[in-house]
Amino acid sequence: MSPILTVSATPTPTPFAFDLNRTALLIIDMQRDFVEPGGFGASLGNDVAPLQALVPVISRLLGRWRAAGGWVVHTREGHASDLSDCPPAKRERGEAKLRIGDVGPMGRILIRGEPGHAIVPELTPIPGEPVIDKPGKGAFYATDLHALLQARGITHLVLAGVTTEVCVQTTMREANDRGYVCLLLEDASGSYFPSFHQATLEMVRAQGAIVGWTATSAELLAAVSPL
Numbered sequence: 001m002s003p004i005l006t007v008s009a010t011p012t013p014t015p016f017a018f019d020l021n022r023t024a025l026l027i028i029d030m031q032r033d034f035v036e037p038g039g040f041g042a043s044l045g046n047d048v049a050p051l052q053a054l055v056p057v058i059s060r061l062l063g064r065w066r067a068a069g070g071w072v073v074h075t076r077e078g079h080a081s082d083l084s085d086c087p088p089a090k091r092e093r094g095e096a097k098l099r100i101g102d103v104g105p106m107g108r109i110l111i112r113g114e115p116g117h118a119i120v121p122e123l124t125p126i127p128g129e130p131v132i133d134k135p136g137k138g139a140f141y142a143t144d145l146h147a148l149l150q151a152r153g154i155t156h157l158v159l160a161g162v163t164t165e166v167c168v169q170t171t172m173r174e175a176n177d178r179g180y181v182c183l184l185l186e187d188a189s190g191s192y193f194p195s196f197h198q199a200t201l202e203m204v205r206a207q208g209a210i211v212g213w214t215a216t217s218a219e220l221l222a223a224v225s226p227l
């Protein structure tokens with residue numbers, strides 16, 4: 001039996017209590033397509049700088065979490081090269097310069113196996129860390145993530161990655177409905193829209209943590225691996 005750890009410096013009324021052996025750090029979509037110029041995020045008209053700034057923060061978190069013996073699962077958003085898993089409703093919306101499947105500076109936009117689909121090098125998964133390829137915003141939709149977590153006895157998730165209000169929040173809500181207790185890391189998640197990031201943090205932890213807890217990486221790491 002491993003100890004129950006708590007993260008208490010959070011604006012929610014009760015601490016986030018968890019067993020490290022039953023908790024996964026879920027790093028959402030830290031791919032070149034969202035974080036680097038010329039990818040999917042930029043093709044939608046976004047400035048990628050706020051997302052690039054997350055890379056060193058998540059890299060430090062990852063190092064300390066791994067060193068403490070924590071398990072990590074990574075996700076990537078992307079589609080098959082024939083776009084058979086990309087609904088036209090997703091591909092055709094908006095006025096993007098380049099759409100999903102078009103050729104950009106990092107290969108075909110949001111297509112599995114292309115350079116832009118890769119996780120940024122600083123956050124490369126290591127052996128033992130699964131990578132979930134997902135066609136949707138939520139990491140549970142059309143993937144085996146739930147089965148993978150159940151097989152390992154995971155009950156709690158710590159979420160990081162991009163973007164807070166799109167893939168991170170969708171995944172957190174999906175996780176709630178499957179019974180996972182979730183903590184969203186305030187400084188290790190981010191959006192192209194700072195106000196959307198802030199609003200997501202507030203709506204998640206409102207109403208007594210209706211969707212889950214929020215805390216900083218430092219607050220989490222103080223519980224996991226005191227320096």
Ligand code: TIU
Nearest residue numbers: 029077162163166167168
């Ligand atoms: N556009 C945007 O904010 N996000 C996405 O399209 N996908 C993810 O959040 N990963």
